[in-house]
Amino acid sequence: MSTDQLLPDKKPDIRWLLLMAWRDSRRNRSRLVLFMSSIVLGIAALVAIFSLSDHVRNDINNQAKTLLGSDLVIESNKAADSSVQMMLDTLGNQRSQECRFASMIYFTKNNGTRLVQVLALDGDYPYYGRLETVPVEAGTDFRKGQQALVDQTLMLQFDAKIGDSIRVGELTFIIAGTLTRAPGRSGLSTTIAPPVYIPFRYLQQTGLLQKGSRFNYSYYFRYDDQTAMDKQLAAISPVLESKGLDYETAESRKRDTGRQFEDVSRFLTLIGFIALLLGCIGIASSINIYIREKIPAIAILRCMGASTKQTFLIYLIQITILGFIGAVTGALLGTVAQQVLPFVLKDILPVQISTSVSWPSVAKGIGLGVILSFLFGLLPLLSIRSISPLYTLRVSVEPAPAWRNPWQVLLFAAILFFITLFTRLQVQSWTQAFIFTAGVLAAFLLLTAVAVLLRGMVRRFFPSSLSYLWRQGFANLYRPNNQTILLVVTIGLGTLFIGILYFMQDMLMSRVSMSAGNNQPNMVLFDIQTTQKAAVTKLVEQYHLPLYQDVPIVTMRIEEINGKNAAAAKKDSVSGIPARAFEGELRVTYRDSLTNTEKITAGKLETKPYTPGDNIYISLEERYANHLKVSIGDSILFNVQGALLPTIVGSFRDVDWRRVQTNFRVIFPAGVLEDAPQFYVLVTRVSSNEASASFQQAVVRQFPNVSVIDLGLILKVLDEVLDKIGFVIRFMAGFSIITGLIVLIASVYVSKFQRIQETVLLRTLGASRKQLYMITALEYFFLGTLAAGTGILLSLGCSYILAKYSFDASFSPSLMPILVLFFSISLLTVAIGLFNSRGIVNTPPLEVLRKEV
């Protein structure tokens, strides 16, 4: 017989392979479905985010003009002078103007006061979309009289009704309607600065247009013809630049909004992707155990004459179909979840989001699920190739470790490459993609290393003196087919996520709260005019409040740095002076000493009062000096409301910005700015909410232009903002956490099959149900505590690093939440372990063997 005749048929019979894959899956389908469910939530999260991105892109395109409310907006931080006004009057077919500023308002009904953003509006703006109000007509009608639109959160907070009145500055307005939505504004921005609209014509009469206060003007234009706008814009661009005016078109706003959302969407995609990776690890691990159980069947097939390729393909078909079903289920779930996302993100997004099915997103999600489950499933499948038919005669040796198998090493590389590639599509650069992949890999490796280490230690320092039940529970951590590494990695990663989220939120909140410690200032009054200074100080004294700071502020702009103005700096790329250094107003103070939040890091603070003819030595905050690219001895020319003032950089300061008190980037010496137009900021401390409310009411009544910020408000706003952002992150991280739980259930379920023989043997030898439950409970308690403990330790480490290097804050987490997290996760693991093993424990041994084997 020739060798050719012996060569196996190279083409595997697909029908037979499919049939065998189907037959082989019998009695395992519930387990396979459970394995598959590991990836469902990851895919669901991604499909939901993909769909949302898809819709947001379309909706931003469709609602582009509504985002801006006009075709063009020109913005300035000062009122237009006559030449600018003349130019503005020539633009557009319709024009509106708006003046925005922070001010206190006073609810006359209940004496409530609150710092808000006042928007004085003139004209028919918005031209696209509308000011959404209750009642509907209030959005346009409020302009007809001395009426205001008040943000709905303020209305709720102060229990205000339509028809009530509020005082803005020296003028009282009737509330014409509740503002629910304005063009281009998200819920988050209204939380930070709740808007109150008033008609522009009453602005002057409010008395709030004081010198020194910060006002922003927006000029809105509607064009009948887009090309006319482009032409006009091209013509006035140089003028706008020279006058320091910004402009935005519907198109550029669309781009910016799109870009901002892309960032959010990419971040959320990465969170979803981690959930998917977690699920894939669960799949790889479950299939690994599944294949180990299949070794006898595979060896029989090999013995009967099935080729390596045929046996490999049978299981490859199973995992591919499994991955496909998982991906499709995930995509369906993601499409449903996507209906919820606009609600979750409503406070962040400035557009109304549609929720139809996004087929490209569904396809992308399914593709990703199939590829990843295939790659991760392939890892354990490769071991099939080395299963010998000799296994039918005797149990052969364990397969070689993964790192000795070149195919598995290659597959690991392919998986890492795919993760990096996918991440690269979500982030800006390859470096970021590598950092993300390395971070995920490091977390996995670290958790694995901890698990291996602890497993080894349990083995090495085994507590032999304990009772049998305890010893059995401990021994299950390192015996063959143990679940230690898988559970520590999956539960640990879930815990890591929850931990970091919680600790960061807690750290940010406590950072602000701590600054309100005893005897620390907690209230700032600003926009106090020179003429009001004495009276405000007197009011503070009347209320028996301490006066921590009473600081003059002068607004100015930088005209030149080392002889270079904005135009020259723009051309000169060598100096590195940013063009933005010349834009915007600087708020500067003058004094001859440092506060307790500052220290000199270079040069010397000018303490001697200025006399005419001297050089003016200023002090710069260190980071600001770096930003300006200036050194000690460099010159800066300031424009103090028209007057030019040459100065020399005399010193750098390190400033602790975290305190509730005034801090400045630029400090002038005494004797220079005393006669310049200025206003004052006063810092004090109130001891209670009641004292704060009554003092604020007095300030608003007597000095309507003076604004008050109290720490209570900052905390409240911060809490709301963190809560809104945190909700989105928690929603997405929830997918990871639930995936972790599913992987946990799957792992425990798989280990149940591995422990059947042993449990049945123990039952046969007379172990009671209580004893079996005890062994199971102990094993999962050890696993749960090990995983939760490792996850918490890692999250504490990561939070510490984030706090130190990103937030520049000290990190001292409280013990109670750590304990709650630790015991919740440990006990949940025990509960799932016990729930899964109840079938074996409660059923007679022979029945279990007949059914399960």
Add this chain to the structure above:
Amino acid sequence: MDMILNVHNVSKTYQSGNKKLTVLHDISFTIEAGAIVAIVGPSGSGKTTLLGLCAGLDRASAGTIEFNKMRMDDRSEDERAFIRNRYIGFIFQNFQLIPTLTALENVMVPLELQGEKHIRPRAVALLGKVGLADRLHHYPAQLSGGEQQRVSIARAFSTRPKILFADEPTGNLDDETSAKIVSLLFELNREAGTTLIIVTHNSELAESTQRIIRLKGGHIIADEPTSNTPLAV
């Protein structure tokens, strides 16, 4: 008579850590087509290893094995799998049925691997012959030990192999069932004219073959015909 199996100077050595363990030393024998041979010996004598090598489940460390005039030791695992499928049948002590397949499907698998069509009637007939006509759709876990071994025998004969290797075929069965299984095995073997090599501890079973090869410590210590040899009959 044609030689179906020619084992020449075969040795098998296992590496265990730094130690080398030789379990078969220079084994040589030949088997004629249609013969019924027993390989006997105490535990650890190398019987199962020898069966594994002869059946192409493993490779020898030294020496050559020729099956049906084909060298087995220089073929790839897939080529040997092909030979096993076409020419070799197996019966195991612990039956080795695929647990997720019914009795009928277990019998059909080797034929399906050959790519044969219309195999169901043949598999049904074989199961009928071994007395399991009413157990076609039962899974292994639903069958008794004796019934499982019958399925295993039906599967072994399904491809009409040239040689059949049986590793302790009655090792897991009681005496009564063992007797029935042995009689069934010999009956089917007689009908098919297959060469049968049985590894066994059971001296009664060994005596009912035509030739006994005795192993001890990896060496053949005796190779003698029984009273059942065709010449002796």
